[in-house]
Amino acid sequence: MTDATVGELSEAAVLRAILARFAPSHALIGPGDDAAVLAAPGGRIVATVDTLVHGPDFRLAWSTGYDLGWKAAAVNLADVAAMGARPTALLVALAMPDSTRLSFVTAIADGLRAGCEALAPGCAVEGGDLTVSDTLTVAVTALGVLGRAAPVTRAGARARDVVAIAGDIGRAAMGLQVLFDRFRDAAGTPIAVRPDELTADEASAVDAQLRPRPPIALGETAARAGATAMMDVSDGLALDASRLADASGVTIDLRAATLGADPQRALAGGEDHALLATFPADTAVPGGFRPIGTVGARGTVPLTVDAVPYTGRGGWDPYQDWDAARG
Amino acid sequence: MTDATVGELSEAAVLRAILARFAPSHALIGPGDDAAVLAAPGGRIVATVDTLVHGPDFRLAWSTGYDLGWKAAAVNLADVAAMGARPTALLVALAMPDSTRLSFVTAIADGLRAGCEALAPGCAVEGGDLTVSDTLTVAVTALGVLGRAAPVTRAGARARDVVAIAGDIGRAAMGLQVLFDRFRDAAGTPIAVRPDELTADEASAVDAQLRPRPPIALGETAARAGATAMMDVSDGLALDASRLADASGVTIDLRAATLGADPQRALAGGEDHALLATFPADTAVPGGFRPIGTVGARGTVPLTVDAVPYTGRGGWDPYQDWDAARG
Numbered sequence: 129m130t131d132a133t134v135g136e137l138s139e140a141a142v143l144r145a146i147l148a149r150f151a152p153s154h155a156l157i158g159p160g161d162d163a164a165v166l167a168a169p170g171g172r173i174v175a176t177v178d179t180l181v182h183g184p185d186f187r188l189a190w191s192t193g194y195d196l197g198w199k200a201a202a203v204n205l206a207d208v209a210a211m212g213a214r215p216t217a218l219l220v221a222l223a224m225p226d227s228t229r230l231s232f233v234t235a236i237a238d239g240l241r242a243g244c245e246a247l248a249p250g251c252a253v254e255g256g257d258l259t260v261s262d263t264l265t266v267a268v269t270a271l272g273v274l275g276r277a278a279p280v281t282r283a284g285a286r287a288r289d290v291v292a293i294a295g296d297i298g299r300a301a302m303g304l305q306v307l308f309d310r311f312r313d314a315a316g317t318p319i320a321v322r323p324d325e326l327t328a329d330e331a332s333a334v335d336a337q338l339r340p341r342p343p344i345a346l347g348e349t350a351a352r353a354g355a356t357a358m359m360d361v362s363d364g365l366a367l368d369a370s371r372l373a374d375a376s377g378v379t380i381d382l383r384a385a386t387l388g389a390d391p392q393r394a395l396a397g398g399e400d401h402a403l404l405a406t407f408p409a410d411t412a413v414p415g416g417f418r419p420i421g422t423v424g425a426r427g428t429v430p431l432t433v434d435a436v437p438y439t440g441r442g443g444w445d446p447y448q449d450w451d452a453a454r455g
Numbered sequence: 456m457t458d459a460t461v462g463e464l465s466e467a468a469v470l471r472a473i474l475a476r477f478a479p480s481h482a483l484i485g486p487g488d489d490a491a492v493l494a495a496p497g498g499r500i501v502a503t504v505d506t507l508v509h510g511p512d513f514r515l516a517w518s519t520g521y522d523l524g525w526k527a528a529a530v531n532l533a534d535v536a537a538m539g540a541r542p543t544a545l546l547v548a549l550a551m552p553d554s555t556r557l558s559f560v561t562a563i564a565d566g567l568r569a570g571c572e573a574l575a576p577g578c579a580v581e582g583g584d585l586t587v588s589d590t591l592t593v594a595v596t597a598l599g600v601l602g603r604a605a606p607v608t609r610a611g612a613r614a615r616d617v618v619a620i621a622g623d624i625g626r627a628a629m630g631l632q633v634l635f636d637r638f639r640d641a642a643g644t645p646i647a648v649r650p651d652e653l654t655a656d657e658a659s660a661v662d663a664q665l666r667p668r669p670p671i672a673l674g675e676t677a678a679r680a681g682a683t684a685m686m687d688v689s690d691g692l693a694l695d696a697s698r699l700a701d702a703s704g705v706t707i708d709l710r711a712a713t714l715g716a717d718p719q720r721a722l723a724g725g726e727d728h729a730l731l732a733t734f735p736a737d738t739a740v741p742g743g744f745r746p747i748g749t750v751g752a753r754g755t756v757p758l759t760v761d762a763v764p765y766t767g768r769g770g771w772d773p774y775q776d777w778d779a780a781r782g
Contacts, residue, residue, distance in 0.1 A: 156499060157606055162537040162686055162701075163503035163599070163608045168495035172483060175502075175581070177546040177596055181588040212750040220505040221548070221594040254502070261508040263590035265549040269504055271598075272490070279484055279492045292587035359489050375487075 134233060135226030139258055146256075149237035151245075155217060155254045164254040166271060168423055169238060174272040174279065176207040182264040189318030190307050193232040195338040197239025200266045205248045206342040206360035206401035208272035212280035212351025215344065217254040218244065219269040223261035233263050236266065239339075247344045277351040279324075280405070285357040285376035288408040291421035292348045292413045296336055297365050298390060301397020303337025306330045342401035346416045350405045352412040358405040366395040366438050368404060373430035376406075381432045382421035395433065396440055461560065462553030464587055470559055475565035475582075478572075482581045491581040492533040493544050493598060501599040501606065503534035510590040516645030517634050520559040522665040523593060524566025530599035532575045533687040533728035535667040539607035539678025540599035545571065546583040547595050563593065566666075574671045577641050604678040607732070612684040612703035616733040619740045621673045623663055626719060628724020631663025633657045669728035673743045675737065677732045678762035680741040685732040693758060693765050696729060700750075700757035701702035703733075705747060708759045709748035723761065723767055 134142050147159055157165040166173070180186055191199070201218060208215040220240060222232070223404050237253075244251045251270075285291075306326070313319050323331060342360060350358055357376055359366045365382075373380045387394040406423055407413050429437040461469050484492040495498070507513055507527050518526070535542040536732075544724075545568060551560070571578045577596075607695055612618075640646050650658060656737060669687065677685055685704055688695045690708070701709045714721040732752055734740050756764040 138597050157538075157608060160607045161538070161610075162534040163501045163597070164499050165538065165601070166502060168498045168500050171495045171498050173493050173500050173598070174490045175493060175544065175546055175596070175598060177548045177582060177584045178596070179548045179550055179584050179586050179594065181550050181586050184587050184588065211484075211489070211492065217502065218595060219502055221506040221596075221597055223506055223508050223590075223594075230496050241765065256633070257504045257506050257594070259506050259509050261590050261592060263550075263588050263592070265590070265592055265594075266551055267506065267584070267592075267594035268552075269502070269546055269548075269596040270490070271500070271502060274492070281484060281488045283488075285776040375689055428541045428669060 131229050132226045133188065133226060134224060134230065138232065139224045142230065142233060142258055142326050144235045144369035145234050149234055150241055153252060154250065157252050164234035164445060169273055171438060172274045174211045174213040174274060175209050176204060176271065177267060177269045178204050178207065178380040179265060179267040180338040187318065187434055190311060191338055191365055193235030194239035196266060198339045200268045201240050201243030202247055202342055203362065204268045204270035205344045205403055208270045209342065209347025210360040210403055211346045211357065212277055212347055212358060213246040213272035213274045214348050215251040215270055215272040217251060217271045219265040220253055222231060222256065223259045224264040226260055227263060227278045228264065237270065247341060272403045275348060275352065277403045280351050280355045280358040282357055282359050282372045285378050285406040285423050287374060287378060287423055287425045289356055289423040290409055290413055290419050291380055291382065291406050291423060292417035292419050293402050293404050294417045295343045295402030296400040297361065298394035298397040298400070299390060299403050300340055300399035301335050301393055303333035303335065306334050307337065336352055336429060337399065340401055343403060346403055349414050349416065350403065354411050355405040355407055358403060361400060361404050362398055364396050364398040365404065366440060370430040377425045377426050379430060379432060380421055380428040381424055381435055381452065384434050386418065386420040392440065422439035457528065458556050459552060459560045461551060461555045462532055462781065464557065469560060469585055470710065473564045473687055476561055476570055477580055480579060480581055482575065485581050491544065493581065496600055499601045500519040501535050501538045501540040501601060502594045502596065503531060504594060505531050505534060506592060506594040509728045514570065514645065517638060518652055518665055520562030521566035521666050525554040525570040527593045527595045528567050528570030529574055529667045529669055530689065530728055531595045532578065532671045535599035535669045536669065536674025537685050537687040537730055538683060539674055539682065540601045541675050542575040542578040542599040544578060544598045545595055547580055547583035547593065549583065550592040552587045552589060552591060557593065574668065574779045583634065594705045598678030602675060602679065606709055607678050607682045607685040609684055609686050609699045612699060612705050612733040612750045613749055614705060615736045615753045616683055616750040617705055617740055617746050618730050618750060619623055619744035619746050621670045621744045623727040624664050624729050625715060625721035625724040626663035627667055627726035628661050628720055630660035633661050633665065640680065643668035652750050654704050664726065667726060667728055670730060671745055673730055676743065677730065679735065681738050682734055684731040685730060688727060688731050689725055691723050691725040693767060697757040699731060704749045704753050706754040706757060706759060707748055708762055711761050713745065719767065
């Protein structure tokens with residue numbers, strides 16, 4: 129088959145090409161019927177949805193279809209993990225222009241599968257929806273199951289808890305900066321960059337932006353270890369830690385010295401989807417997490433850094449921060 | 456508050472306005488955390504996703520925000536019902552242009568709530584995602600639970616089963632025809648039409664197109680009554696009955712005399728989301744369903760009407776049938 133556009137094919141043909149990229153389903157009923165049927169051991173399921181939209185969320189000059197599928201999986205798996213749950217299934221709603229090439233669509237499918245297999249073995253795409261749209265949009269729903277532990281919300285942090293994090297902070301933001309600085313010409317037009325034009329650090333930061341690797345399995349680990357609160361850091365550590373502090377009615381104090389070589393970028397940069405959790409002071413922080421601060425009684429602000437109220441940039445708000453540039 | 460655009464507001468403000476429209480959550484954990492936590496009695500859950508995109512799926516000249524929310528709920532509830540399950544939760548991903556008015560967004564929320572309350576009491580929006588997009592898109596995931604009965608797939612129909620349907624067939628298609636014929640001028644530009652310019656039949660057909668009322672509760676009823684196969688009719692009775700026949704390896708014969716005043720429209724017209732089911736010949740068809748045909752051994756075609764192979768129009772395919780008109 130030549131690389132047809134989806135506008136030249138039937139929905140059934142596009143769907144067949146996608147399903148051919150996936151591994152056999154482990155669901156009670158997988159893709160192909162009106163809905164998937166999933167086992168929910170323990171009788172509680174966790175469900176979340178997150179959308180990637182061409183423009184505000186990705187640029188096709190920089191992201192391949194594979195990258196897009198991977199990232200759409202990763203960001204949703206992280207939300208399930210942040211409840212202390214194990215992801216079991218994704219549902220994918222794909223809205224795309226008629227002119228989209230089939231090879232791009234199957235690359236998205238490959239990225240979804242690879243992201244699931246690498247980050248959350250046992251989780252797979254179990255359903256979805258295809259439609260046309262002027263704007264390429266990937267909306268992913270992730271479902272997961274809880275073990276014996278209670279779900280870990282944002283609201284359970286208590287004074288004297290230890291604040292800990294698992295996963296990168298600031299790497300994806302550094303990657304975005306590299307893309308903006310090096311992958312555009314003076315007029316802002318995206319340009320190709322050879323791998324040998326980037327340092328190893330720059331290349332790995334771009335990878336972290338385009339194909340983030342949040343530590344999904346550590347969500348369940350944290351729940352079993354007694355985490356009192358948890359969330360994934362999608363919009364920046366400072367903003368998300370403030371949200372957790374607000375939800376819990378506490379003040380969080382972070383130690384800048386624990387935030388890597390560039391604490392400001394670690395605080396402001398989003399999209400790494402690290403797991404931010406709090407643990408009782410008398411509990412060992414589980415492997416994979418590193419302490420970055422402490423919880424105190426609620427003060428006048430939700431967040432301090434080295435005991436000073438944090439007033440830096442808060443993070444990304446799509447309604448206020450997107451510059452409307454595409455590419 | 457004046458009726459601001461979402462581009463003038465923060466994501467948090469838009470979200471607050473939406474959540475204020477919903478009833479209190481019955482989930483273990485409802486909106487506001489990384490993911491919702493839902494009870495799954497019996498340990499099996501049903502999950503589906505369906506998307507409405509401005510252009511191919513709706514036109515703002517004809518659909519209010521309320522209509523859009525209602526329809527997004529209805530089409531997804533129908534997919535859950537078609538598995539024999541009871542819907543318990545929706546997740547809603549809303550991608551919209553910066554210029555979208557807050558009142559339009561809250562009208563979507565009102566329509567989602569009203570659609571759930573009218574069609575599937577106990578089901579509510581339990582999570583979602585907001586982002587900006589050039590193309591207004593509502594992607595809804597619906598989750599449901601199965602009672603003691605096994606899920607009802609498309610693949611279980613057997614020779615001698617009775618074919619039955621619950622809900623409208625062809626009404627939504629008639630409504631779309633009224634919109635195309637009466638709500639546009641000669642140049643194709645949408646125009647306003649006073650209610651008294653439509654017959655009662657035309658007005659109710661437009662209602663069926665904009666705010667469909669699939670018989671959601673009858674999905675569980677059918678499963679308990681021993682339905683061997685079931686699906687919701689989204690793309691037209693002929694196409695969807697053919698899909699059910701193909702999945703089951705049978706041929707379905709429909710009787711035209713049972714398909715209402717306009718059998719051709721009933722066969723070709725989609726978007727009613729009626730429930731199409733098959734029942735063993737020795738079982739009473741449950742109340743709310745009406746027999747429309749019989750299942751036979753697989754012949755050369757999946758579908759016959761009055762024993763003649765059906766060769767009419769199959770139904771809607773977004774990749775081949777959308778004319779790219781907006782409005």
